Structures are given as structure tokens and as C-alpha cells.
Amino acid sequence: MSSTFAAGEEERASALAACLMTSGHEPRAIAEWRRRTAWMMHRAGERWHELVLLSEVMDDFARSRGPGDPAPAFYRVTATMTGGRDPLAMAEQCYTLGLALAPDRAESLYNLATLLLRRGETGRAFAAFDAVAHMPPAADAQAHAFLNANADWRCGEILEARGELESAAARYESTLRTVGGFGPDQLRYPRLLRRLKRHEQAAAEYERAMPYSHRYAPEFVLPASAVDFPADAVPPGKPVDPLAIWPVETLPDGAKIIFCAGLYFRLQPGMSPEHADALLDLASTKGLRRLFKRIVRCAPSAEALRR
Amino acid sequence: MKPFVLTTCVWGDIHIDAMMTSMVPTLLAPGNLPELAQHFDTTYRISTTHRDAALLRVHPLIVAIQDHVKLEFVVATDEAAPGHIHHVNWYHQAIADARAAGALVAFLPPDVTWSGVTLGNMGRHMADGRLGTAMPYVRVISESILPAVAALQQSTRGAIDISGRDLMRLAIEHMHPLSAVATDASRHGRPSLEMLWHVRGEGLLLRNMVRELFSFNPNKLDITHLWYAGRGAKLDDVHIVTDSDEMLMLSFAPLMKDVGLFLQDRPIVGADTARQSLHPLNDTPLNPYFAEHSIRLHYEKITLERWAAAEALAELEFKQAVVARELMQICAAVQEFGGCSIAIRLLSSGLLEGLLAERWPVRRPSTIVVPTDAAFGPSPPWDLLAEDMADDLQRWIFDRVFLGLFEPAKGLADRLAVTGSKLHSVEIARQLGVAGHSVVVTNSAAASGRAG
Secondary structure (H helix, E strand, O other), X not given: OOOOOOOOHHHXXXXXXXXXXXXXXXXXXXXXXXXXXXXXXXXXXXXXXXXXHHHHHHHHHHHOOOOXXXXXXXXXXXXXXXXXXXXXHHHHHHHHHHHHHOOOOHHHHHHHHHHHHHOOOHHHHHHHHHHHHOOOOOOOOOHHHOHHHHHHHHHHHHHHHHOOHHHHHHHHHHHHHHHXXXXXXXXXXXXXXXXXXXXXXXXXXXXXXXXXXXXXXXXXXXXXXXOOOOOOOOOOOOOOOOOOOEEEEEOOOOOEEEEEOOEEEEEOOOOOHHHHHHHHOOOOHHHHHHHXXXXXXXXXXXXXXXX | OOEEEEEEEOOOHHHHHHHHHHXXXXXXXXXXXXXXXXXXXXXXXXXXXXXXXXXXXXOHHHHHHOOOOEEEEEEEEOOOOOOHHHHHHHHHHHHHHHHHHOOEEEEOOOOEEEOXXXXXXXHXXXXXXXXXXXXXXXXXXXXXXXXXXXXXXXXXXXXXXXXXXXXXXXXXXXXXXXXXXXXXXXXXXXXXXXXXXXXXXXXXXXXXXXOOOOEEOOOOOOEOOOOOEOOOOOHHHEEEOOEOOOOOEEEEEOOOOOHHHOEXXXXXXXXXXXXXXXXXXXOOOOHHHHHOOOEEEEOOOOOHHHHHHHHHHHHHHHHHHHHHHHHHHHHHHHHHHOOOHHHHHHHHHHXXXXXXXXXXXXXXXXEEEEEOHHHHOOOOOHHHHOHHHHHHHHHHHHOOEEEOOOOOOOOOOOOOOOOOOOEEEEEEEEEEEEOOEEEEEEEEEEEOOOOO
16 A cells, blocks of 8 residues: 655545545535544644654654664564654644634644644744644644644744843743743743843742643644544554555445445455545546546445445 | 561452452562561461452462462452552552551552562561561553463463572563653653663662552551652651662553553653642641652662762752752741732742752751742842853842751841841741741841842
């Protein structure tokens, strides 16, 4: 199975939507598919994103090894998971594709922004965090994600690095007003206040930073209803290429149900799942129509295709 | 012989596989279960599900265990996949039953590997009268360690006897990010009670604020919900292992476990472990005692000069942790009293900027004077927070720290602070005992030559 991320994810997303329309689904169903698939892209991105973080931890550990120390098994384990793909690039592409399907998905934009920071693209990251600070999170976001507040804090960090200290302080203050305790990171704020010579306020903030609190990484705090890859289609817990094709089952008449990019496809008997890979080669509408004659139907659930 | 109950709570294919591939084979090393069974009337109690009990009963290694100890299955549920709370409850039930039987207890998690002398050495300390033992462990990646241990078992077809050093070498190879993130090399952190320092080519130095007990006497030692030594525990009650040659355990975790807990771009510092240690579930009377111990986890013979450098760094950082813990307790106690916010803020600032650890009287009972807000008059010394006033802030604080506990009859008038200053016109409003120190709240406390 293979996939490539061509330029123009919006075009790809629209073409996949066209598959549904050709299959006879109404706009409301398509909108629901877009919502589901955007979450699946986010979920796929999050799995790769976790590997980015773990790789950073283990890279630091590996650099401190002594001569003759065994190479960390972490790299062997993750090589099997990643298949040679770069977790950061995969995560970035997943979030980008998800945003093409659902531009108002604050969670995906926040996560993408953290990756942009890793690439050193501070300007783009700031713009993204600033947008997220004012976007509504998912309706059933978990309370401890504090997505807007975390985005505000990130803006504050970038502003502070730029030397815009008063603006940074305002962002930190806004965050702490919302979240109360912010874990060890909270110390940034009184330190900045000292630099701004707001000594009395700094002292109060040092006192606030004394007790235990925890800052959860919102990147990894999913809304309660975030759609995950179906267990019958994709192995749980491991990084996944969301545009890979996953066989689901073979029906009694020889037709195959496959899963790709949040949609289930029913392929006519005799047709290999690899043929459906051509869905990803969206060179022209003519090509898509020719391809689609070979596909009976596609749907957001396997159940609909078993009938 | 004194009764001893070893207890495991386990269910599900993943944990049963880990148990039978790794934990039980290393348990059967001659220096572990067989050695312990020579000195104690030992029972191995497995709490599990119906299904898994049936599988385990007929496993050759479980049968082999009965050559050494009595075996007892507690089938605690008919559910195939009980909720996590069962794990905690089953262990506490095992403790209660052992207590009733006058037995000692040790926890044997299913997803671990022991060094070949761990239980034997643990038993020696319990036989010598210790009320508990605390052992170091390292988190390793279950996806990679299990095949490695399975390969060892294939050559022995039964017990696996690994030395502490070989086990530590395996730990370095299969290190899990959850442990790696607690090392001095890491740019990231996580909520942690421990910190680790690399000693290149030889191992890791471990310091921690507290550790769960591996074994304990439930009739003589109070155990907290998370199996720490609890109320009433005294310093010599618990043997703390300080060398992995003596005891070592590797604890398995799936690679992607708990990623959401990591703190990005925020390496662990002493104050963080102090806060963590004050969480109600982690706060125990022996925390300061644990914090004193340097624990060497090594896979080579120790070169003292290399370890001395790491130990010096660790001592500096953990002094910060211990001081932070004491001061956080003092500030919390004074906050309850109320009316001392200015002093608390100055103390907090000094602590969190690392200004206090070097001179703080660690393990020396002292008197800490805390002025009320009224004592400062109309001009609290907020300028002490200026970036170029760090020395002055430090001096202000230590002008109010006196070695020795407070004696009301003698007061403070003739005592010198650690800076050599004296306090003028000390009017005592309240006296508290906190973290082994006397905390004296005063309505007026100008130090010689200074206002406030």
C-alpha cells in the first residue's frame, strides 16, 4: 500500500467528496463525511506527532550515551512503525489535509502550529496560534485541554522571544486567568514581570506558582467524540498513513470493502484494492469518472456497503 | 519460619504473556524465589480472572513455582477485562489478608524483569528486622524488551538469571522515553518524583523524593494508598537500595504510554519534584529521607571520580528540591494563618529563583521569622524583586533565619541570624512547627540596618 501527498489537498478533498456525490449521497452526508475524515486526519496526525515528541526525548538520551553503550532499541521499534517516513512531515501533512476538509478545526490548527515552531517557522506558527486563541474548540473538548488558553500562552512565548514584552505579559495573564495553575511553565510569567519592573505583581505571581499544578499538552487531549480510525480497518495505537488503503473484508459475492481517508469503498468482484489507489491520482475529472465506473459505491460506514 | 506473601495482580493476554516470558522466569532465578523460600514460609498469591487462572494453573513455570512455595489463586472476577480499579483493590485486599495472617508482603507486578539476587537480598533485609524495602526500577519499552528476554529464556528453557549489571545494560538499550525524559540530558520533562544523571559509559545516577515499597510488614508499617511508607514510619524502618547490584527491576511500558503527560521544552528541575512530592498522594513522612539517597544504577564497575561528578550535580539539584519542599510547606502553613502575604511572596520569589538552597539549613532545625503585612508599614520592599537585587533579596530572607528551634522563654532578641544580623523589636504573633523548623510570625521585625 502506498500513498503520496500531492499538492492541493483541497482539490483532493473535493475529489473524494465527488466520489460520494457520484455514489448518490446527499450534501448532508458529504458534510458528515468531511467532518469525520477531518477528525481521522487529526487522529492520524496526532499519532505521528506523539512519535515526534518521543523521538526528541530519545535523541537527547542517545546523545548522552557512553562509548560502547548499546544503541537504543527505540529506533528499531519506531523504524518498524514509521516505515522510513519522517514523523514530523507525516504529522504536518495529516493536519494540513484535515484543515483542508475542516478549516475551522482549532485543534488541528494548534497542533500544526506546534510543528511549525519545530521547523523554525515562527511567523506562521504565531499566526496559527493567534487564530486558535480566538476560535471555538470542539463542542465536546475535554476541559483540561484549555486550547484557547494554551494558544494564548504560545503567542506569549513568541512575543517574548521577539522582545514584545508587554504584549507577551498580556497573553500570559490571559492564560492564567483562564487556567489557574499552569504547571512549571507558569514561572515564565513572574520572570517576565520582573524584566518589566512590575515587581509587586511579579511577587504575587511567584506565590501563585508555588503549589502543584499540571499543564496538559492540548496536542494530545482529544475531544470526547473525536473520531478514531475504525478498529476493523486500522490497528489501534500505531502511526498510520491516513491515505493508505486498508482491506476490511471480502463479501460473499467476491466484492471487497476497503477503507481509505475516512471512507469505505466497495470494489466490484475481481478488482484489486490496489486499483483503488488510483483514487489518489486525481489528474483529471475524466480520469475520476472512468475510475469510478469500476467502483460500485462508497459510504461512511461498512454497514451500508454490505447490503 | 515467618510467613511471607508474594502477590501479583494480572489479567489479559498482554500481561499474562509478559509475566510468563519475563517476570516468572526471572523470579525463578536461584537468588530470587528459591532463596527467599529458604528463609520464609512463602506463599505466592495470584489475583486474576477465571479465564486467566485456568491458563496459568497449567503453565509449566507456574507448576515449577510450587517446587519452592505454596501457590494460591484468588479469582476475583468473572470479567475477562476488569477495570483498572481492580488492580489497586486487589493489592490492598492482599495486604489486608497478609496483615490478618501476620505475614510480610511483597508486590510482584506481572510486567517486569528482576535481577537474579533481588528477592534474596530483599528477604535478608526483612529477616534483619527492616519493616520495608524500596528498590530502584527503570521503565523500558515492552515491544523491544520482551523479545530480548524471550531470547534469553529460549537458551535456559526455564529460569533466567540476570546480574544487576547485565540488567542495567538491557535497561540502557531498551530505555523507555518515560525514564529517558527524567535524565539531565532531556530538553523535555514530565511530572516526576525522580531525576537521573548520566555517568557516561557506566550508568545512571538516580535521586528520588519517594518510592513505593517493594516489600513491607503490614502489621508494623502503615502503607498509603500508593504503597508508600505512611504515618509513623521512621528513618531506619525502610531499607533504601542504593546500588543496582543489590536489587533492580525493569518495568515494562508500551512505547506510546502516557505521551500526553510530557512537559515540552521544560526539563525537570528540583522544585518540580518538590511540588510533586507534596501532592497528597505522594506526601509521606519519609520523603526527606528518600531524598537524601543517591542510587547508582550501573552496568560497569564504578569509577568513583566519574560518579562523584554526577553526584555533585545531583546533590545541588536535590538540595534545591528539599529546600523547595520545606519552603512550600512553610508558605502553605503561613498562608493558612493569613496576613503574611508580603513575606510569603518574597520567600516564594527567592525560592523559585534558586536563591535559597545554598544557604538554607537543610536537616538543621531552625527558626524562620515571617513578618506580618502590617510589619512592613506603607512600603513593602518590592524593589527586592528587581533583577539586580538578587543578593539583597537573599540577604533579606536569611536575615530572618536562625539556626536552632525557637524557645519562647529566650525569644530572638539575642540571637544572630545566619547572616549575622539581629532582629529589632520582635513582637511575636504566632509560632508554628513546620517541616522540622520553627516558624515565628511577628508583627514587627526590622533587621539591623534594614527596613521591613
